[in-house]
Amino acid sequence: MTTTDTNTRHAAHEITVSAPADAVYRLIAEVENWPQIFPPTIHVDHVEKGGHEERIRIWATANGEPKSWASRRTLDPRGRRITFRQEVSAPPVAEMGGTWIIEQQPDGDSLVRLLHDYRAIGDDPASLDWIEQAVDRNSRSELAALKQNVERAHAARELTFSFEDTVLIEGSAKDAYDFIDEAHLWVDRLPHVARVDFAEPAPGLQSLEMDTRAKDGSTHTTKSYRVTFPHRAIAYKQVTLPALMTLHTGLWTFEEYPRGVAATSQHTVVLNPANIARVLGPDATVEDARAYVQSALSTNSRATLGYAKAHAEKKR
Structure with missing residues (x-):
């Protein structure tokens, strides 16, 4: 789902995972494992780390093209929320951020929501469409891989x-x-x-x-x-x-x-x-x-x- 205002677009994706919310949160919080979990991710490196604040550099593919950017993350283990914002985005992205939200469901499953907000350089319509496609493709891929990784943990071991x-x-x-x-x-x-x-x-x-x-x-x-x-x-x-x-x-x-x-x-x-x-x-x-x-x-x-x-x- 994508919504639009004058300069910023917002996207929301979600998936249900058959695993406890705390386990899912830990998997997302531990970025060093992302290349094994998320297909688009090539490598993640910690630049700064302290308390619940950290700065990471991510290398990943977007629409089949390799890109790199730095993000700051705030970790909230009690609320099972991770907010992130790119420091210097890779063109054509001017600005991007978002939030992971993991909610425990009554039946024992977890609802994982991935929210994004982004702008394109110069608010170019073609670039906005390109970013929208990349966010949608990567979000669906990441959530599907996350679901598969958690639910098949014993087989994967x-x-x-x-x-x-x-x-x-x-x-x-x-x-x-x-x-x-x-x-x-x-x-x-x-x-x-x-x-x-x-x-x-x-x-x-x-x-x-x-x-x-x-x-x-x-x-x-x-x-x-x-x-x-x-x-x-x-x-x-x-x-x-x-x-x-x-x-x-x-x-x-x-x-x-x-x-x-x-x-x-x-x-x-x-x-x-x-x-x-x-x-x-x-x-x-x-x-x-x-x-x-x-x-x-x-x-x-x-x-x-x-x-x-x-x-x-x-x-x-």
Whole structure:
């Protein structure tokens, strides 16, 4: 639902979730989990945090385009309300804010309401329509994902796992970071990468599509959005996924230590149980799929980290 006044439009979306209101509130309040919960969200970073006030930076897609903005949030655990306002909005948005409201229902369910108010730069009608479509699409997507995530919590616990690989490099964090950052050169630098389509639509925000070769010789196409933090980390979220995954987020980190740098590749994965039999055979289990996916991702990560190590130590 959208209403309009002279300069500001208002939108309201809601959904019923079969879970206690306090649990739903916590899920929304903990923004570090948003890339795993909300499909449009690529990465969220805390800039400031104290008491019930916080400042966060969000990287997300809007109508298929990657955007970034900073927001201030006020958390009200007792009232189960979270108000937010973008500090500097991404064009064509001039101003945007809103409120999450979670209400406990008599039957044990929760009513989740998501309110928005927004303006377009110059109050341009075409931009207002674009924003309206983005708010509607993202709100529906976020609420549906929230409902699914909470209601399938027990199943998701079995299907969700995280792991990491680390190598110690006798070189600089900058040189190791640069190797991962310069993904447009991976076709020449990494044997398991067959094709790369790389773009940086805004500083620190990258789009990376590539074909990678698995151990069995097959080739898989993936697309990711990446957020860079020179020279300490690169966070990413895959938006085109292999058949065995419904979600894959990752984080490359580069931590200085006395003799060099510890370079780590972290992965969080949610398996797609509907495709396990088709990909791995009728007798394959969730554990088989987990082992297969972790082996494939870890093999590529360790290979990439190994080449980053050689690159950094050669430049030392």
